[in-house]
Amino acid sequence: MAARPLSPLAAAREAAGYTQEHLATTLKVERTTIGRWERGVQSPQPWQRRGLAAALRVSLEELDDLLRQTLRHPAAPVGTSALVPSQTSPVPAPAAQDTHVDGPVPEVDVIHAAIPRLRRALDRLDLPDDGPTRSPADLRGEIVRASDDRLQSRYGSLARRLPELIAELARAGQLGDAADRRQAAALLTLALRAADGVAFKFGYLDLSARLIDLMRSAAQIAEDPLLLAAVAYVRTETFFATGDLDTAARALELAADQVPVLGTASSSAAFGALHMRAAVVAGRAGKADLAADHLREARHAAAAVPEGIYQGTAFGPASLRIHELAVAVELRDPLGIERAATWHPPSELPAERRSHYYIELARALLALGHHEDAYLCLQAARQAAPEHTRTHPQVRQSLSALLRTHSAPSSGLLDLAAWARAR
Structure with a gap:
């Protein structure tokens, strides 16, 4: 039998950790009843909704919203594989993929x-x-x-x-x-x-x-200064989203000044990670000299610690190399990009870090006119960390640029662009 996608209600069931059989047993209904609810051909009776909401760990209002979405966009009839984009998701729905009614969402x-x-x-x-x-x-x-x-x-x-x-x-x-x-x-x-x-x-x-x-x-x-440093590192996302680079730079420099004496690997890693992040901020702001100063501080810290995860942040010589590439890309520095392109991230690095390297390198190679190499880097990023690559806005921008520069795109490029929802 042909596979078909599942509905918003089915996705909520999967997220709550239930199979159809388990949920039916919990609610004391037939498994086929759950299936009809999830296909949008029948709705739970009023007296059944409180138990369903409790099982799915949603409020009654959220359950009503899930049921409305399911009724508007029921699962495709058997024999089709069309997916309907979610109306509540802030990013586009993924490319069509087939899943059996009892298979993974x-x-x-x-x-x-x-x-x-x-x-x-x-x-x-x-x-x-x-x-x-x-x-x-x-x-x-x-x-x-x-x-x-x-x-x-x-x-x-x-x-x-x-x-x-x-x-x-x-x-x-x-x-x-x-x-x-x-x-x-x-x-x-x-x-x-x-x-x-x-x-x-x-x-x-x-x-x-x-x-x-x-x-x-x-x-x-927690009264942990190294955790506060990690929060400052993450907080840069907020300033990137608003374009407030000056505030991002001040926050990172202040946090680096407050890191305890660099007597341990953890404190050195916290200090180095903040300067590594600050170098990217300076590069995005076009401040090459300041970016170089931050990279110098980060290199000094990286020389004192092994590559590892410190308070949730990957830091060490390899992570620094990836950020050096990011700075070169922000500054549009061809020599820096070429130096970075001679290195490849080791497999033991976290997948997110490795995919980030290839995403940045693809953007750089595209700017230098090396279109085929840029495409291969995006494929490498996808292989390293598919969901990170798929959700990264720079990936869609790079793929859109590649599509515009090819009058007859290859099937591989078209497939990658469809997977990443690029136009």
């Missing part, structure tokens, strides 16, 4: 379906729901896993787990003594950072700004 749909649950978890940070709270060691393990998912571009896995993890960390912050609460706040800061990785990349800029504010508050409760 496309990752992008899982992410959009999980965003209301994430917002609600943030609304309740000071009033978390009752529930189990694992030990600090177990929660640290969950944070390591969440950070790894973000850095490896596994956004669907993150979106499924983060609302409950954030709620659990909020409960942990209300237990124990002052030291326990500081530890819970530190873990919450990193969980919020992982959430921002999803929100920012998928176009929820208002949610990203809110998450960054909450990160700052949690880091202050």
Whole structure:
């Protein structure tokens, strides 16, 4: 039987971790009833909606919205594979992909379906729901896993787990003594950072700004200056979005000045990462001398630490090389670009970092007129981190430029452009 895509209601079910059979058992209905709801051929009765909303972890108003979307855009009839774009997503729907009725929902749909649950978890940070709270060691393990998912571009896995993890960390912050609460706040800061990785990349800029504010508050409760440095690093996204480069530069320089004495690898990495980020800001502002100064500071710090993940940020000699390329691209420096192009990121670097390198290199090569090399770099970025590449605005810009410069684009370029939703 031909495959068909699933509806917004089905995506919400998948995001909540239910199969059709499991949800039917929970609600004491037939599995075929769930299927009819998800295909938009029947709606839940009024007395069934409260239980369905509770199972999906959405409010009754959010459930009504999901049902309206499903009725407007039901799953395609059997034998077709057309996808209808979501009316509530801030970014376009993905290219058509077939999934069996009981198969996995496309990752992008899982992410959009999980965003209301994430917002609600943030609304309740000071009033978390009752529930189990694992030990600090177990929660640290969950944070390591969440950070790894973000850095490896596994956004669907993150979106499924983060609302409950954030709620659990909020409960942990209300237990124990002052030291326990500081530890819970530190873990919450990193969980919020992982959430921002999803929100920012998928176009929820208002949610990203809110998450960054909450990160700052949690880091202050944790009383950890290195976490505050990590928040300053992430906060640059807000200034990039508004084009306020002067404020971005001031914030990064102030944060670097407040990093503790560089006596440990963690403090050196925090200091170096801030200067690495500040170099990109200066490059975007066209301030070549200032960018060079920041890169010098970052190189000095990178020489003292191994490549690794520090407070959620990848830093070390390889990460610095990627940012050196970004600065050369911002400054339109052909020699700097050529130097950077002779190097390739090692496979042990996080997928997001590797894809970022190839995305920047593609943009640089395109500006230099090396169109085929630019296309190959975008393919390499896709291979390294598909969802990061697909959601990156520079990828769509580069592909659009490549399409304009080719009177007869290759099938590979057309397929890549369709996958990334470039025009």
